[in-house]
Amino acid sequence: MKKSILIPAILVAVVLLLMLGTSYYTEYLWYSSMGITEVFLKPFVANLAIKAVLFVFAFGFLLANFLPLTKSLSLRRLRVIDASSDSAPGLKKKHAVYVALAVSAFWALVLPALWDRVLLFLNSVPTGEVDPILGWDTAFYLFQYPLLQLLSGAFISLLFFAVIPVALAYFAGGNIAIVNNRLQFDGKARTHLSVLLALFLLWFAASRFLAMADLLTSDSTALFGAGYTDVNVRLPLIRVQQVVAVVLGALVLVNVGLRRSVIVYAVPVALVLMLAVTGIAGAVYQSFIVNPNEQARELPYLEHHLLATRQAYGLDAIDRRTFPLDRQEEITREALAGKDTTLENIRILDYRPLKQHYLQNQSLRLYYTFNDIDIDRYRLDDEYRQVMLAVRELDINALPQRTPINEHFRYTHGYGVVMSPVNAVTSTGHPTYFYRNIPVESTIDLPLDRPEIYFGEMTNQFVVVNSRGQEYGYPDGDDNTQVDYQGTDGVELNPMRRLLFALKYQKPILLLSDEITPESRILFHRNVVERVNKVAPFIHTDSDPYPVVADGRVFWIIDGYTTADNYPYSQPRGRYNYIRNSVKVVVDAYNGTVDVYKFAEDDPIIDAWQGVFPGLIQERSEFPAYLEEHVRYPVDYFNIQADILRKYHVNSPNMLYQGGDVLEIPVEQYAGRETEVEPYYVTMQLPEGEEAEYVLMLPFTPQNRNNMTAWLAARNDGEHYGELVLYSFPRGEHVEGPSQVEAAIDQHPDISSQLTLWSQGGSTVNRGNLLVIPLNGSVLYVEPLYLQSENRSVPEMRQVIVYYQGELAMESTLDQALDAIFGILEDDPEPSEPGEPGEPGDPGAPVDPGQPVIPGTVQELLEQINTAYDDMEAAARDGRWADYGDKVEELGSLLAQLEDLLSADE
Known part of the structure; x- marks a missing residue:
């Protein structure tokens, strides 16, 4: 029976060790291929060393406590055998060793990994900044405090593992007895337990240092951190606790010789009373002394809280400026001539419908996809251009045949980038392209010699490169080009490694396939x-x-x-x-x-x-x-800072206490519902700036109000990268917030009727991001409108709404909307004929500034439909299938526009 259990247990242990060893070794191979084995080995070795030290300490401590118990737990004392017997063996010392080994191993293993805290502790340096109460360097709180907290908790748990068995053993062995309803200890039990109690008291005294730090890192009544009661009542009492604990520890040790029962009972009573007095005194003081005049008493501590919060979130160096609001100045298009870069880079593309366009028109194969749309800026032909772009990645789940060879040897990478300017659309409301198609077609001087995407946001599977059969490079008609990986990444595969990786991924093909050669490499963690x-x-x-x-x-x-x-x-x-x-x-x-x-x-x-x-x-x-x-300044970090700044932008601790002047993130309309305005990148010239720059910004409104009172900007360019500027509008001046502009759009009779007409015609109207752009002493608001009807697969950008100082315009293009508000430049060229599509093969010809997106007459639409049909046939004849797909999409859009126009005329 024993063998029948032992053999399977051994086999299970061997399998588990093999799997664990395989995982560690293959990870080591990856780190080695990256040239950073230290990142793998140092935490691994440090964790083993720390656990070993803790285990040895725990084993020694527990063994020192368990060995004296062997005599107390003799079989005679436990009355297992006759007391008159001459052979009354005690529990063997080896039993104490076994128990100490088991408990210390368990204790060391269940402790969390300490390598990071220990290594940070060893490599920390003073910051030069001290807390305002204890005067301790903040490095203590960042590096020493977390480690000491964990070690403190670990030690008290180890003490618990020692005290409970010791007390139970002495009680079972008769060393501790209840006589006349009182506990009585013999000399051995008294000495042993007194030493353990003294250790507890010394730990308690030492832990009071951490309790002091706890006051500064925990919630108080009016603030986070130590308040008036904490500093004036609890902190002095904690110091008293330290002294009392040390005195009690000394008394306990002295009592080993004195054998006074009163001291044994007095120690726990004193501890309980001491903790109770601290808690009660703090609560009473807070209620009767502080709360009646809380604001005045907490004022200096609120200031500590305000300054520390700003420092901790990187807001201490924020630049505060008053926005030079000047609504009296009549601005014309001529006055805006110096803002060309700002106006030319106003984003009318919204990332949500743009992703739909890319997925519909630029995936090109079912197994290609786009994870998300990103925004950036480039200098193209000496111009500062803001663009939106996405990487064409491989979707392994959409392969036509999901065989192991296809998944891991043939389809190994995505291909290319799709890029669009943020400020242009085609005559049908589709994005234009700087990069598109496979192989990559470009209209800009920005080479892309290596369009293959082996590492991306969706590349979650391993692949084998340089195999016997080549990889598929990119689609070429009905076939695929063949390529070999020329990069430097990957772990070389020899027979032993093939076995290990086959075990790691549970893929027998890595061991059995003849596709793998001595030059093959496996790419993982992609x-x-x-x-x-x-x-x-x-x-x-x-x-x-x-x-x-x-x-x-x-x-x-x-x-x-x-x-x-x-x-x-x-x-x-x-x-x-x-x-x-x-x-x-x-x-x-x-x-x-x-x-x-x-x-x-x-x-x-x-x-x-x-x-x-x-x-x-x-x-x-x-x-x-x-x-x-x-x-660029990251949106995640900016969001965190903006959220903290809403309350902590005030300079007065009194204002912080009162909760006044709290800022809110405004809302805008999208997909028929209200949603918080997201931070957005914009190319603009700051009020004091000399040229346009790339800025991440977010407007603010007051709490429970809709007007805009401030906006936060994070600068991104050159030496100004990372600078935060908070612009506040002059008090007493009303500046419309995003929700007020959205309401003005809804209430405008012409715009409202047009939106209703589109909705009644079966089209879904989606508003893009409402951009708030400070401009020439005022604020310009721009919002694109997207339409999607039942017979269209993607939304189309059909109108642009512009709001400025109470004036509202909705036109086919941004330039037309700006002209409607600011007037037309005297030297503007005559508007070109509407509706002229790009030539076949031209990647999305942008709209001329004077060209309306929606043609005004049925005749114009019919001409565009004929042209699109001819272009579609020409693309089919020439085998330009990407262009053919674009023309099919354009033709469908034009037919839908014709339907809308005819319906409106009815």
Whole structure:
């Protein structure tokens, strides 16, 4: 029976060890291929070493407590055998060893991984900033405090594992007895338990230092951090607790010789009373002394809270400016001539319908897809152009035949980028293109020599490259081109590694296939976020990696954050109360190389990690020059800062206490419902600026009101990168907020009737992002309108609404809407004939500024329909199937417009 159980148990253990060893070794191979084995080995070795030290300490401590119990637990004492017997063996010492081994192993294993806290502790440096109450460097709270908290809890649990068995053993052995309703101890039990009690008291005294820090990192009544009662009542009482605990510990040890029962009973009573007095005194003082005059008493601590929160969220250096509002000045198009870059880069494309367009028109094969739409800026032909772009990735779930060979050997990568200017659409309301199609067609001077996407946001499966059969490069008609991977990534596959990877992924094909040659390599961890988390496990990654076309290839830029939850006096937001956008990580979409660059100069946490992994994190000065102009302030970080700033933008602690002047994020209309305005990138000239720059901005409204009172801007370009500017409008001036502009649009008779007409005709009207753009001492509001009817697969940008100083216009193009409000430039060229589509093969000819999107007569539409039909036939004859698909889409759109126009005439 024993063998029948033992053999399967051994087999299960062997299988588990094999799986664990396979996982660790294959991970080591990956880190080795990346040239960063230290990132794998240092945490692994450090964790083993820390656990070993803790295990040895626990084993020694428990064994020292368990060995004396062997005599107390003799079989005679337990009355298992006759007391008169001459052979009354005690429990063997080896039993104490076994129990100590088991308990200490369990204790060490269940403790969380400590490698990160220990290594940060060892590599921390003073910050030079101290908390305002205890005068301790903030490095203590960021590095020492988290480790000491964990070790403190671990020690008291270990003490518990010792005290309970010891007490039970002495009670069972008769060393502790209840006589006349009183506990009586013999000398051995008294000495042993007194030592353990003294250890507890010493731990309690030491833990009072952490209790002091707790006051500064926990919630108070009026603020987060130590308040008036904490500083004036609880903190002094905690110091008294320290002294009392040390005195009680000494008394307990002295009592080993005195054997006074009163001391044994007095110690726990004193501890309970001491803790009760602290709690009750604090509550009474708060209720009767502080609360009646809370604002005045808490004022200095509220100031600590205000300043610390700003510091912790990177808001201490924010630049506050008053927006130079000047509504008296009559602005004409001539006066706006100096704002050309701003006006030419106003975004009329919305990322949501744009993604639908890309999926419909640029996927080109069922197995290609786009994860999301990103926004960036490029210098094209010496012009500053804002663009929206997406990477065409491989969707492994949509392959026509999901065989192991197809999934892992043939279809290995996505292909190319689709890019559109933000300010242009075709005559049918579709986006125009800078990049499109397969192979990539470009209308700009921006080479893309390596369009293959081996590493992306959706590349979650492993692939084998340089196999016997070539990979599919990209679709070419009804066939596929053949390519070999020329990059540097991957782990070489020999017979042993093939076996290990087959076990890791449970894919026998890796072991059995004759596709694999000695030159073959396996590429895994290809998801760029996963890849970054492997290379830099100590950072939190941004939710939106974005692609950049530079140096002839595609790169991913991913923002990384360091966080902490123990920053003194700082208001928590979720699980942390300190955050920095500490690094930017660059991932090559072809080679898979991962480079980490430090961007935060005031972050002690990333400085400590540089000490932990020297050479892994490069300095900002080493960031590639060809990527520098694509660095942008991350939306995730901006959202966090904006959320904190809503309450903590005030300069007065009195105002903070009263909750006055709280800012709110305004709402806008989208898809028939209200939604919060999202931060958006805009190319604009700041009021004091000399030229246009790339800015991330967000408007604010007062709490429970709809007018706009401020807007926050994060600068992105050059030496100004990372600067935050909070513009406040002059008090007493009314500036319309987004919801008020949306209401004005709804109430405008002409616009409202047109929207109703479209809706009644079966079209769905979707409003794009309402952009709030400060301009020439006032504010310009721009909102595109998208229409989607039942017979159209994607929305079309049909109108642009512009609002400025009470004037409202809805026109076919942005230029026409601006002309309607500001007038036409005297030297404007005559508007071109409407509805002229691009030539066949021209990737989405942009609309002329004077060209309306919706033709005014049926005759014009019929001419466009005839032209589109001829172009469609020509594309079919020439085998230009991508153009053919575009023309089919254009023809359908024109026919739908004709239907709308005829319905309106009825």
